[in-house]
Amino acid sequence: MQRIATALVTHSRQVLALTALITVASLLSFFWFEFNADVSSFMTEGSAEGEEFAALQDKYDTADPINIVLSSADGETLLSADALADIARARDALSDVDGVDLVTSLAPETNPLTGGELTPEMLEGLPAMAIPQLTGSNPFADLLLSEDGVHTLLLVVADGDPIQVARTLDDVEFPERFDVTISGNPAMYAEVIDILSLFLLFIPPVIIVLVLGTFYANVGSRKLTALSIFPAIVGTLWTFGALNGTRTPIDVVVVIVPIFVIVMGSAYGLHFVTHYQDVASETDDPGERVRSTLEQVGKPIILTTISTAIGFLSLYAADVGPIRVMGLYAATGITFAGIISFFTLPALLSRLEVAPRAHPPRLGNALVTGLQRIVRTRVPAIVTAVVLVAFAAVFIPQIEVDSDPLFMFPDDHPLREAFGVTEELFGGATPLIGEFAFDHADVDGSFAAANEATAELEALDSVRSVISVASLANSLPAEMVEGAIDGSVELPMGSMVSDDGLRFMLLTEGLDGEGLDELQALEESSDAIVVVTGMTVLWDAMADLVLSAQVWSVLAALALVAIMLFATYRRVRPTLVALVPLVLTIGALLGFIAASGIHLNLITAVASSIVIGVGIDYAIHFVAAIQHAEADGPGYVLRALRAAGRPIVANALGIAVGLTGLWLSPLQPHHDISMIMWVSMIVAAFCALVIIPAMLPRDAVATD
Incomplete structure (x- = not known):
C-alpha cells in the first residue's frame, strides 16, 4: 500500500487527468441514450412461452391494440343516431393519427345494404328503427358495446411504433358526450417511458442530497462530505457511458442502476474520507495521510468493491434478461466507484488542504458508545439471532410472487384504474x-x-x-x-x-x-x-422465473462471497464470523418481504443478492478494524468499534436514507425496494457490530 500511495501522490495530476478524460467521454455518450418501455420484450426472449407469443404475432402480422373506452357522460344509451355519429367521429379522429393502421368501432364505415360509405353526418340522419339493424349487422357488436349500452370499445392497431401512437392519443379531441379511458399494453409502455424520463431527471439528484446530508452528519465538513460521494457520482457517469456505449437501452429494471451505484458506491468514499480526516490531525504531510489511510482502508475497499460486485453479478444466475443486464451494469458501476475511491480520490485529496476535524460528528458516536456497552455480553447477540431466525422461519414460507402485468403501478394509479374499467366492461384490457x-x-x-x-x-x-x-x-x-x-x-x-x-x-x-x-x-x-x-400467460411464466432467480442468485452470491472471504482470510473461522451476520440479514430480509405483503417481481427479486453484496461490506470493514486493533492487546473489539463503528453506521443510514428518495417515484416496486433496504441495512449493520463480537474470545471486549 505504501508504494501505491507514493505513486498516487507523485502522479496525482496524471490520475486526475485520466479520470476527467473518461468522464468527458461518458458525458458525450449521452447522445446515444435510449429507453425501452416495452416490458413484453423481457419475456419474448429466452422462454418457450415468450417465443410462442412472438411467433404468433409475427405469423399474423399483428400487435397489441390500444383500447379506447368511450362512456356516455350523461349515462344515456349509445344506440342512438347522434351517439353513433359521435362514435364515428372519434373513430375518424383516431384514424387520422400518424402511425394508426386500423380502428375497429361500433359505428360501421359502410352501409351493409348498399355497400356505400357511411359518414358521421349520414349516421345522424338515420331513423331510430334503423339503429338495431345497423349495429346488428356488425359481427363485433357484442365485443364493442357494453351490456348496458352506455360504453363502447374502440380497438386501435398501430402500423408503426404502437408506443409512439399511444403517447399521441392524449392530443386527440373526442366528442364532448364521451368520457374517455385509454388502456392496453402500448398505453402502459407509453406511461413507462414518461416515468423513466422523469425518474432519471429528478430522483438521482434527490438521492444525492439525502446521502450528502447523512454523510455530513458523520463527517462534519462540507468539503469532505462532497468528496466522499465524488467517486459514486463519477462512477455513475461512467456506468451511463458503458450503457450508452454498448447501446443498452434503459428499461424499468435497468433504470435503478444509477441509484444503486450512487448510494452503495458512496460507501467507499465515505470510509476513505473518514479515516483520512482522522489522520489529518496527526500529520500535515498529504503523502503520509494517503499512505496511512490506504494502510487502514485500502484492502477493505478492494474487498467490499469485489463483494458488492459479486452480489450484483450473482444475478446472472437468473434466467431473466433484464435482471441479468441490471446485475451486470450495477456491478460495473460499483467497480468504477471502487476504482475511483482507491485511485482518484487519494490523488485528489493529496492536492487539497484538509483541516483536522473541527467539531465532533453529529452522527455515530452515541450509537458506537451504546454498542460498546451491548457487546460486553453475548446475551444481546443470542437474543438477536434467535428472534431473527424465528421471524424468518415463520414468514419466509409465505413469500408470494407477483404475476400482475401492472405490478409497477400502485393501486390508485390512473392506468391501473383504466385497465380495471376495460376489463370490467369488456373482458380484459389485454x-x-x-x-x-x-x-x-x-x-x-x-x-x-x-x-x-x-x-x-x-x-x-x-x-x-x-x-x-x-x-x-x-x-x-x-x-x-x-x-x-x-x-x-x-x-x-x-x-x-x-x-x-x-x-x-x-x-x-x-x-x-x-x-x-x-x-x-x-x-x-x-x-x-x-x-x-398473451401477456397474462407470459407474466405467469415470468413469475416462475422470478422465483427461480431469487433462489439461484442468493445461493450464487453466498457461495461467491464465501469463496472470496476464505481466499482473503485463508482461515475458516474469520470466514464464518463474517458470514453469520449476513445469513441472519438475508433471513430477516426475506421474512420482511413476506410479512409486509411485498411480492417478488422483476425489481424486488434482486434485493437479496444486492443485500448480500452490500451487507458483507460491514463485516469486512469491522473484521479489518478488529485485526488492526488486535495487536494492541485485550479490548480490541471496543477499539475497533471506535474506529469502524461510526463509518459503518453512517454508511448503513446513508444507503437507507438515500433510497428513501425512491418514494418520489410513481412506480410501486421502487417504494418496496426503499422499505426493503431500510430494514436490510439496519439489520446488516447491527448484526455485524453485535454478532461478530459475540463469536470472539471475551478478552476482545475487556475494559481497562
Whole structure:
C-alpha cells in the first residue's frame, strides 16, 4: 500500500487527468441514450412461452391494440343516431393519427345494404328503427358495446411504433358526450417511458442530497462530505457511458442502476474520507495521510468493491434478461466507484488542504458508545439471532410472487384504474390470443372443430368470449368470409387466417392462476387448439422465473462471497464470523418481504443478492478494524468499534436514507425496494457490530 500511495501522490495530476478524460467521454455518450418501455420484450426472449407469443404475432402480422373506452357522460344509451355519429367521429379522429393502421368501432364505415360509405353526418340522419339493424349487422357488436349500452370499445392497431401512437392519443379531441379511458399494453409502455424520463431527471439528484446530508452528519465538513460521494457520482457517469456505449437501452429494471451505484458506491468514499480526516490531525504531510489511510482502508475497499460486485453479478444466475443486464451494469458501476475511491480520490485529496476535524460528528458516536456497552455480553447477540431466525422461519414460507402485468403501478394509479374499467366492461384490457388448427382443403370441418373448441373455452369460468373467423362465419357475408380465408379481405380485427391456422381473441373475466391452469390443460387436451398465449400467460411464466432467480442468485452470491472471504482470510473461522451476520440479514430480509405483503417481481427479486453484496461490506470493514486493533492487546473489539463503528453506521443510514428518495417515484416496486433496504441495512449493520463480537474470545471486549 505504501508504494501505491507514493505513486498516487507523485502522479496525482496524471490520475486526475485520466479520470476527467473518461468522464468527458461518458458525458458525450449521452447522445446515444435510449429507453425501452416495452416490458413484453423481457419475456419474448429466452422462454418457450415468450417465443410462442412472438411467433404468433409475427405469423399474423399483428400487435397489441390500444383500447379506447368511450362512456356516455350523461349515462344515456349509445344506440342512438347522434351517439353513433359521435362514435364515428372519434373513430375518424383516431384514424387520422400518424402511425394508426386500423380502428375497429361500433359505428360501421359502410352501409351493409348498399355497400356505400357511411359518414358521421349520414349516421345522424338515420331513423331510430334503423339503429338495431345497423349495429346488428356488425359481427363485433357484442365485443364493442357494453351490456348496458352506455360504453363502447374502440380497438386501435398501430402500423408503426404502437408506443409512439399511444403517447399521441392524449392530443386527440373526442366528442364532448364521451368520457374517455385509454388502456392496453402500448398505453402502459407509453406511461413507462414518461416515468423513466422523469425518474432519471429528478430522483438521482434527490438521492444525492439525502446521502450528502447523512454523510455530513458523520463527517462534519462540507468539503469532505462532497468528496466522499465524488467517486459514486463519477462512477455513475461512467456506468451511463458503458450503457450508452454498448447501446443498452434503459428499461424499468435497468433504470435503478444509477441509484444503486450512487448510494452503495458512496460507501467507499465515505470510509476513505473518514479515516483520512482522522489522520489529518496527526500529520500535515498529504503523502503520509494517503499512505496511512490506504494502510487502514485500502484492502477493505478492494474487498467490499469485489463483494458488492459479486452480489450484483450473482444475478446472472437468473434466467431473466433484464435482471441479468441490471446485475451486470450495477456491478460495473460499483467497480468504477471502487476504482475511483482507491485511485482518484487519494490523488485528489493529496492536492487539497484538509483541516483536522473541527467539531465532533453529529452522527455515530452515541450509537458506537451504546454498542460498546451491548457487546460486553453475548446475551444481546443470542437474543438477536434467535428472534431473527424465528421471524424468518415463520414468514419466509409465505413469500408470494407477483404475476400482475401492472405490478409497477400502485393501486390508485390512473392506468391501473383504466385497465380495471376495460376489463370490467369488456373482458380484459389485454386479451389473450391463440390459434386453432385450420385446413384450407376442409374449411367446414376446420370451422366445426374450432367452434367446438370455442364452446369448451367459453365454458370455463375465466373466459368471457372467444372470437375467430369460425365463430363469426354465420354473421358475416359469405364473400367476406371467403375473402378473409384467401387473404383478399382484411377484417376489422386484422389478419385472422394463415396457411394452417385461425387466429382467435380470447376475452377473460377474473383470470387468475387457477384459470390459467384450466386454459393450459384444455389447450393440451384439444386437437383443435394449437396455442393460447398473451401477456397474462407470459407474466405467469415470468413469475416462475422470478422465483427461480431469487433462489439461484442468493445461493450464487453466498457461495461467491464465501469463496472470496476464505481466499482473503485463508482461515475458516474469520470466514464464518463474517458470514453469520449476513445469513441472519438475508433471513430477516426475506421474512420482511413476506410479512409486509411485498411480492417478488422483476425489481424486488434482486434485493437479496444486492443485500448480500452490500451487507458483507460491514463485516469486512469491522473484521479489518478488529485485526488492526488486535495487536494492541485485550479490548480490541471496543477499539475497533471506535474506529469502524461510526463509518459503518453512517454508511448503513446513508444507503437507507438515500433510497428513501425512491418514494418520489410513481412506480410501486421502487417504494418496496426503499422499505426493503431500510430494514436490510439496519439489520446488516447491527448484526455485524453485535454478532461478530459475540463469536470472539471475551478478552476482545475487556475494559481497562
